[in-house]
Amino acid sequence: MKEFKGNVLFLDRSDINTDEIIPAKYLTEIEKAAMKPHLLEDLQLDGFHPKADIKEKAVIVTQDNFGCGSSREHAPWALEENGIYVVIASSFARIFRQNMFNCGMLAIELSKDRINTIFKEFGKSNVQIAVDVETSVIMIQSKDQTKKIEFQISEFDRALIKTGGWVEYADKHY
Amino acid sequence: MGKTIAEKIFEAHLADELFGDVSVLKLDRVFCHEITTPTAIRDLVSRGKDRVFDPDKIKAVIDHVTPAKDSKTAMQGKILREWAKRHGIKDFFDIGHNGICHAIFPEKGFVQPGFTIIMGDSHTCTHGAFGAFAAGVGTTDLEVGILKGVCTFKTPQTYKIEIIGTLPKGVFAKDIILKVIKEITVNGATNMVIEFRGNIVDEMNMDQRMTLSNMAVEAGATSGICLPDMTTVEYLWEFIKDEYSSRQDALDTFSRFRSDDDAVYAKHKTIDVSDLEPLTTFGYKPDNVKPVSQMKGIRLDQVYIGSCTNGRLEDLRIAAKVLEGHIINDHVRGIVSPATPKIFSQAMEEGILKTFMDSGFCVTNPTCGACLGMSSGVLSDGEVAAATTNRNFNGRMGKGGMVHLVSPATAAASAIKGEIFNSSLYCK
Numbered sequence: 131m132k133e134f135k136g137n138v139l140f141l142d143r144s145d146i147n148t149d150e151i152i153p154a155k156y157l158t159e160i161e162k163a164a165m166k167p168h169l170l171e172d173l174q175l176d177g178f179h180p181k182a183d184i185k186e187k188a189v190i191v192t193q194d195n196f197g198c199g200s201s202r203e204h205a206p207w208a209l210e211e212n213g214i215y216v217v218i219a220s221s222f223a224r225i226f227r228q229n230m231f232n233c234g235m236l237a238i239e240l241s242k243d244r245i246n247t248i249f250k251e252f253g254k255s256n257v258q259i260a261v262d263v264e265t266s267v268i269m270i271q272s273k274d275q276t277k278k279i280e281f282q283i284s285e286f287d288r289a290l291i292k293t294g295g296w297v298e299y300a301d302k303h304y
Numbered sequence: 305m306g307k308t309i310a311e312k313i314f315e316a317h318l319a320d321e322l323f324g325d326v327s328v329l330k331l332d333r334v335f336c337h338e339i340t341t342p343t344a345i346r347d348l349v350s351r352g353k354d355r356v357f358d359p360d361k362i363k364a365v366i367d368h369v370t371p372a373k374d375s376k377t378a379m380q381g382k383i384l385r386e387w388a389k390r391h392g393i394k395d396f397f398d399i400g401h402n403g404i405c406h407a408i409f410p411e412k413g414f415v416q417p418g419f420t421i422i423m424g425d426s427h428t429c430t431h432g433a434f435g436a437f438a439a440g441v442g443t444t445d446l447e448v449g450i451l452k453g454v455c456t457f458k459t460p461q462t463y464k465i466e467i468i469g470t471l472p473k474g475v476f477a478k479d480i481i482l483k484v485i486k487e488i489t490v491n492g493a494t495n496m497v498i499e500f501r502g503n504i505v506d507e508m509n510m511d512q513r514m515t516l517s518n519m520a521v522e523a524g525a526t527s528g529i530c531l532p533d534m535t536t537v538e539y540l541w542e543f544i545k546d547e548y549s550s551r552q553d554a555l556d557t558f559s560r561f562r563s564d565d566d567a568v569y570a571k572h573k574t575i576d577v578s579d580l581e582p583l584t585t586f587g588y589k590p591d592n593v594k595p596v597s598q599m600k601g602i603r604l605d606q607v608y609i610g611s612c613t614n615g616r617l618e619d620l621r622i623a624a625k626v627l628e629g630h631i632i633n634d635h636v637r638g639i640v641s642p643a644t645p646k647i648f649s650q651a652m653e654e655g656i657l658k659t660f661m662d663s664g665f666c667v668t669n670p671t672c673g674a675c676l677g678m679s680s681g682v683l684s685d686g687e688v689a690a691a692t693t694n695r696n697f698n699g700r701m702g703k704g705g706m707v708h709l710v711s712p713a714t715a716a717a718s719a720i721k722g723e724i725f726n727s728s729l730y731c732k
C-alpha cells in the first residue's frame with residue numbers, strides 16, 4: 131500500500147479534464163515515466179506554473195468533476211509519477227475515479243461545503259495532509275492550525291487500495 | 305417495480321456482487337485501439353498474464369493515428385498488431401481496412417441490444433445507441449476485461465431524457481445533444497446512465513442515435529442508451545438474420561431489454577426541440593453552448609468534418625449538400641475524414657467526396673485524425689476551428705487552439721463563410 135501524505139497542491143477550479151492533466155500528444159508514450167514532466171502542462175488556471183507548483187506536492191485538493199473527459203489512465207499515471215497519490219475533490223468523473231483506485235491511489239470525495247471550508251481556511255498557506263485509509267480520516271495541517279476530517283470510501287475501493295489493484299484481484303476470483 | 309434497460313442488462317450479466325454496491329459484469333465485447341491497449345498489453349505481459357478471455361469477443365482497430373506518424377505511434381500499432389495475431393483475434397482492422405472504433409464496430413454488426421461492452425475510450429458510450437450497456441474504462445479495467453471478460457460497475461442510476469416535439473428543418477442530432485449537455489451541464493449525469501427517449505429519438509436512424517449517445521459522456525454519463533426497436537433490428541438484420549426467423553422475432557427477443565413503463569428513474573427531463581436552433585460551443589467546456597446565430601464574426605482557420613460523433617455517411621451527405629456549388633473561404637483549411645472505409649467508398653460512389661474536393665476540402669483516410677490533435681490537422685497556437693467532433697477542451701486539437709463544436713451542416717456553411725455560420729438548410 132502506498133503512503134498517502136505530504137504537501138498540498140490547491141487547484142481552485144472545477145471540471146479539470148484529463149487533457150489538461152496530461153495532453154493527448156503524450157499518449158504515444160508507452161512508459162509511465164514519460165508522463166512525469168508533463169503533468170498539468172495545459173491546465174487553465176490563473177497564476178499556476180506547472181513545474182514549480184507541482185514540485186514536492188503529494189496531495190491535490192480541488193473542486194467539482196475532477197478528471198472529466200478522456201478515459202486515459204495516463205492521467206493517474208502522471209500523478210503517480212510525480213508522487214501525487216491522493217486527490218481530494220467535491221466530485222470526480224467516473225472513469226478517472228475508478229482509474230485512481232485501480233492503480234491503488236486515492237480519490238476522496240468531500241462535500242462542497244467541506245471543500246470550500248478547506249480552501250478558505252488553508253488555501254493560501256503551506257499545508258500538509260495525511261490520510262489514514264484504515265480509519266477514514268484526513269489530517270490537515272498548516273502552521274497555525276490542524277483539522278481532522280472524516281471521509282467515506284466503499285469497501286471495494288478500500289480493498290483495491292490494500293491489495294494493490296484490480297488485476298490481481300480479478301485474476302484470482304474470476 | 306419495473307426495471308430500466310440498464311438494470312435489465314446488469315441483471316442478465318451479473319457475475320458477482322462485491323460489498324453490496326459493486327456489480328461484476330460478464331462482458332460480451334471488449335473493444336481495443338492502439339492508444340490505450342498497448343499499455344494494457346505490456347502490463348499483462350510483465351505480470352506473466354499474457355492471455356485473453358475469448359478472442360472472438362475482442363475486437364481491435366488501429367484508428368487514432370493511422371498511417372503511423374512517427375516511430376512511437378508505429379510502435380503502438382506494432383504492439384497491438386502482434387498481440388492480435390498471437391491470440392487469434394480475427395477481427396483486427398489495420399490500415400486499408402481500418403476506421404474509427406465507434407463507427408467501424410457497429411458497422412460490422414459487433415454491437416447488439418442487451419450487450420455489455422467496454423473499451424479504453426471514453427466515447428464507448430456511443431454503442432448505447434443499440435440498446436447496449438457500453439462504457440469507457442481506463443487501462444486497468446481494460447486489462448481485466450481482456451484477461452477475464454469482466455468489469456466492475458456501481459449499480460447505475462438512470463437519467464431519463466425525453467426529446468420531444470418536431471425537429472425544425474436544418475437542426476440535427478448534434479444540435480440536440482449540445483442542447484442536452486447545456487441543460488444538464490458537464491457533470492449532470494456523472495455515475496448515471498442516460499436513457500434517451502421521446503418521439504424524436506424513436507424517429508431517428510442509427511447514425512443519428514449514435515451521434516446522440518456519443519456525447520453522453522460529455523455530460524458525465526457512463527453510457528447513453530436508446531431502446532432497441534425496429535430501426536435497430538433493420539440496421540443489424542444482415543448480421544443476425546441466421547439467428548432469427550424474422551425481423552419481428554429479433555425485435556421480440558431484443559424487447560426484453562426495453563425499460564418497463566413503471567421503471568424507476570433517478571432523474572427525468574423533457575426537452576422540446578420544436579424551437580431549437582443550430583447550436584455551437586464557445587470556450588473550453590462542452591456545456592458552453594449557444595445558438596450559431598449569436599456567434600457573429602468568429603473567424604475560422606480550419607473546419608473539420610469527421611470523428612466518431614459526425615463522420616458517418618449521413619453526416620457527409622448533409623455537409624456535401626451545403627457545400628454543393630460553393631468554394632470554401634480562402635482563409636479556411638477544410639478537412640474531412642470519413643469515419644470508415646465503407647463510408648469512404650459509399651461517399652465516393654455518391655459523388656460526395658468530389659463535392660468536398662471541388663469546394664476545396666482535403667479528404668483524408670478514415671482516422672480520428674484532427675479530433676484529438678495527434679495527427680491530420682493539428683491547430684497552431686491561436687487558431688480557431690469549427691469541428692463536428694465532441695470535445696472543445698483547451699488544447700484538444702492542438703496547444704493554444706480553440707474548437708467550436710457544431711453539426712456537419714453548420715461546419716460546411718461555416719467553411720464557406722469563413723466564420724461560424726448557419727447553413728442554408730436551416731430555416732426558421
Ligand code: SF4
Pocket residue numbers: 368404405406425427611612613671672675676693694
Ligand atoms: S474520433 Fe475523436 S473522440 Fe472519437 S474515438 Fe477518435 S479521438 Fe476519440
